[in-house]
Ligand SMILES: Nc1ncnc2c1ncn2[C@@H]1O[C@H](COP(=O)(O)OP(=O)(O)OP(=O)(O)O)[C@@H](O)[C@H]1O
């Protein structure tokens with residue numbers, strides 16, 4: 558498989574526009590409610606499939622209806638889900654996102670089966686055969702803080718596999734812990750808040766440079782509407798966001814990662830791959846949910 562997206566799998570239920578939680582038992586009528594395959598591994602896998610990149614997803618979900626739904630949604634969109642393990646008696650991770658009229662996205666979340674993902678769930682052959690392994694949300698998959706997993710990543714890298722990593726949470730303790738992955742990763746793609754918490758730095762640029770010093774060959778920090786910045790040994794460059802009418806930014810970071818990975822697969826340089834990530838993220842921002850705007854995404858790979 559060209560790409561393996563490994564880590565967090567979540568069912569998102571999104572509603573818009575939500576101005577407030579109704580008082581008592583009242584009902585507010587909305588324009589839209591959707592359910593999507595989300596999370597730093599699952600959403601990125603769906604985006605990669607939309608870009609036409611062969612992708613398999615590895616993670617843990619429950620044996621509940623949410624898990625059925627998640628694997629069905631991913632399979633329908635072309636993701637190989639044979640590496641998604643089903644845990645008896647556990648709940649599939651899920652979020653409820655009431656999206657504000659301005660695109661703001663508060664959430665309610667149950668971490669569920671993601672927390673138990675462990676190295677025994679990760680097929681060794683699958684990792685060693687991939688061109689890119691994307692680690693999505695290692696801050697909450699504590700079972701992968703395992704020397705055996707790090708050794709597997711290093712073995713894959715030695716054979717030419719590229720390792721990319723994105724994060725899920727914004728919890729300070731988790732951001733510190735996840736730094737142990739950095740010596741085993743080629744490209745780190747945190748958002749600004751995560752980069753600041755991981756590094757303790759005072760600005761996104763300082764954060765990116767500090768994290769770069771811990772092992773990756775580039776650190777790409779996403780800055781929401783301000784685009785992203787890329788720190789490499791040669792210096793720091795900025796990639797502006799596209800000017801789009803924003804409905805909901807859920808999954809923009811995942812789309813950025815997917816476009817970046819597809820760009821690497823296509824042989825683009827880091828800045829060129831980041832531009833593809835930016836273009837896909839702009840599409841996702843234009844609709845509700847992490848899979849909005851993906852129709853026809855494959856054509857983005859032709860425009861260099
Ligand atoms: N309001 C916006 N307008 C245009 N582009 C945006 C906007 N918000 C995000 N993006 C694009 O998406 C990229 C990633 O966004 P962001 O920094 O919000 O990621 P994130 O916080 O990791 O999101 P998530 O993890 O929920 O997917 C940005 O670098 C930018 O290119």
Ligand SMILES: [Mg+2]
Nearest residue numbers: 724748810811
């Ligand atoms: Mg993110």
